[in-house]
Amino acid sequence: MQKRQVYLDHGATSPLRKEALEAMLPFLQERYGNPSSLHSPGRKVRTAIERAREETALALGAEPEEIIFTSGGTEANNIAIRGAAQARRGKGHLLTSSVEHHAVLDVCRELAGEGFEVTLLPVDRYGLVSPETVARALKPETFLISVMTANNEVGTVEPVAEIGALARERGILFHTDAVQAVGQLPVDVREMKVDLLSLSAHKFNGPKGVGALYVRRDTPLTPLYSGGGQERQLRPGTENVPGIIGLARALTLAVEELPEKSRRLKALRDRLIEGLLAMGDAVLNGHPSSRLPGNVNVSFNYIEGEALLLGLDLEGVAASSGSACTSGSLEPSHVLMAMGLGLQLARGSLRLTLGRGNSDGCVDYVLAVLAPLVDRLRKMSALYPGKQS
Amino acid sequence: MYNDKVVDHFTNPRNVGEMPEADIIGEAGSFKCGDTMKIYLKIEQDRITGVKFQTFGCGAAIASSSMLTEMVKGKTLEEAQRVTNEDVALELGGLPPLKMHCSNLAADALKDAIAKYRIKQSSSRA
Numbered sequence: 001m002q003k004r005q006v007y008l009d010h011g012a013t014s015p016l017r018k019e020a021l022e023a024m025l026p027f028l029q030e031r032y033g034n035p036s037s038l039h040s041p042g043r044k045v046r047t048a049i050e051r052a053r054e055e056t057a058l059a060l061g062a063e064p065e066e067i068i069f070t071s072g073g074t075e076a077n078n079i080a081i082r083g084a085a086q087a088r089r090g091k092g093h094l095l096t097s098s099v100e101h102h103a104v105l106d107v108c109r110e111l112a113g114e115g116f117e118v119t120l121l122p123v124d125r126y127g128l129v130s131p132e133t134v135a136r137a138l139k140p141e142t143f144l145i146s147v148m149t150a151n152n153e154v155g156t157v158e159p160v161a162e163i164g165a166l167a168r169e170r171g172i173l174f175h176t177d178a179v180q181a182v183g184q185l186p187v188d189v190r191e192m193k194v195d196l197l198s199l200s201a202h203k204f205n206g207p208k209g210v211g212a213l214y215v216r217r218d219t220p221l222t223p224l225y226s227g228g229g230q231e232r233q234l235r236p237g238t239e240n241v242p243g244i245i246g247l248a249r250a251l252t253l254a255v256e257e258l259p260e261k262s263r264r265l266k267a268l269r270d271r272l273i274e275g276l277l278a279m280g281d282a283v284l285n286g287h288p289s290s291r292l293p294g295n296v297n298v299s300f301n302y303i304e305g306e307a308l309l310l311g312l313d314l315e316g317v318a319a320s321s322g323s324a325c326t327s328g329s330l331e332p333s334h335v336l337m338a339m340g341l342g343l344q345l346a347r348g349s350l351r352l353t354l355g356r357g358n359s360d361g362c363v364d365y366v367l368a369v370l371a372p373l374v375d376r377l378r379k380m381s382a383l384y385p386g387k388q389s
Numbered sequence: 390m391y392n393d394k395v396v397d398h399f400t401n402p403r404n405v406g407e408m409p410e411a412d413i414i415g416e417a418g419s420f421k422c423g424d425t426m427k428i429y430l431k432i433e434q435d436r437i438t439g440v441k442f443q444t445f446g447c448g449a450a451i452a453s454s455s456m457l458t459e460m461v462k463g464k465t466l467e468e469a470q471r472v473t474n475e476d477v478a479l480e481l482g483g484l485p486p487l488k489m490h491c492s493n494l495a496a497d498a499l500k501d502a503i504a505k506y507r508i509k510q511s512s513s514r515a
Binding site: 303306314343379384 | 391399400402405406416422423424425426427442443444445446447448450451
């Protein structure tokens with residue numbers, strides 16, 4: 001079999017699409033004006049940024065003045081959660097889920113250290129947060145709920161609109177980290193009833209280093225930085241102009257192409273899942289149907305995930321794992337552990353995330369190289385009971 | 390992340406598998422990351438004449454297991470016992486700092502096997 005390069009880690013990042021690059025190039029070259037300047041080169045760039053803001057708002061069902069450009073998803077999450085906490089007089093209570101990305105969890109942990117009360121909501125075995133659990137955890141002093149739109153590791157799509165509805169009824173702010181969802185699911189801030197929503201351009205074939213935060217009108221946020229009036233003072237500093245232009249272009253196209261892309265990725269995803277589970281002693285992590293179109297996450301019993309990744313990499317396949325040995329922390333994935341997966345299965349997890357460039361051929365190839373690798377690693381595993389005779 | 394030698398021992402591990410005729414089986418596990426290794430030794434007159442291993446673990450753990458078996462084959466128990474995890478890592482041409490603990494597994498499993506063998510020997514003599 002001919003060796004190929006197959007990229008199946010679109011949940012980590014995705015390649016910049018040509019149309020976004022082409023839209024960006026003038027702003028890396030001749031259109032270098034500072035959008036805050038009064039002169040013509042500056043004003044022209046200001047016009048381009050405001051146009052990008054309109055496009056971004058349109059793609060999310062928001063108003064342009066509700067869009068703040070940031071340096072990415074992490075910064076958007078920080079500005080939203082910490083900004084909402086600091087806008088309060090005194091402390092209060094906030095809720096988040098135990099399967100959030102570290103860019104949310106770590107902010108909440110820090111706030112807990114500063115005197116805020118934080119509840120980490122449990123999830124079921126699919127990684128789902130139930131709206132009933134959210135409702136039960138509310139307190140009179142709850143001011144913020146943050147639950148992700150879709151999980152980055154296992155792809156489970158959370159019931160965000162229902163959580164949003166119960167937050168709105170009670171006048172509690174609702175933030176969602178939609179970093180993995182934008183470009184894979186329809187995202188409409190009104191339907192989701194969110195006050196704050198974070199996104200990151202490089203997850204939908206935009207450039208790295210740029211993201212956005214939707215801030216619903218009249219949502220109280222205290223800026224985290226000082227230094228200028230840009231982005232309604234919430235993200236002061238000269239704008240990442242090429243990045244913003246690239247974000248808007250990639251987002252507009254991603255939303256246009258969504259129905260077709262979603263259908264195509266789901267077909268690839270389901271074929272991949274079927275092929276992986278057929279290898280035996282493997283379980284699907286995450287929800288079987290309420291799932292991102294491009295996410296596959298399977299645990300192989302008796303095998304360590306890092307060894308799988310290394311073996312796949314040697315065959316040209318780029319993937320990721322929730323294994324302790326890949327995290328740098330020696331702890332297996334907090335998401336898989338919160339879902340109640342045993343340690344050994346959590347260590348044997350493999351995440352394959354599909355994107356624009358993937359085809360049926362990619363799926364065939366990864367299945368073809370993975371089957372013998374799984375077999376080889378199992379046979380050498382100290383935990384493998386072997387073929388029962 | 391890994392050098393060619395580590396990758397080679399991961400891809401083509403030496404002495405891998407079970408050994409039904411083993412005189413002793415040693416085991417070690419890492420509480421840190423959950424890696425587990427079994428080492429099978431065939432011993433004649435205090436000399437390792439046969440060795441096999443099975444490992445559940447990352448690439449570094451598998452490569453360290455493979456390398457250790459190569460290093461101790463033919464050695465006396467006394468010589469083999471002196472092999473440390475640093476020796477294994479050195480022989481592999483180095484491991485990433487975060488992966489150094491993975492090389493403990495192999496040396497620990499070997500020490501466990503030798504200790505068990507000595508107990509077995511002393512009780513059979515008694």
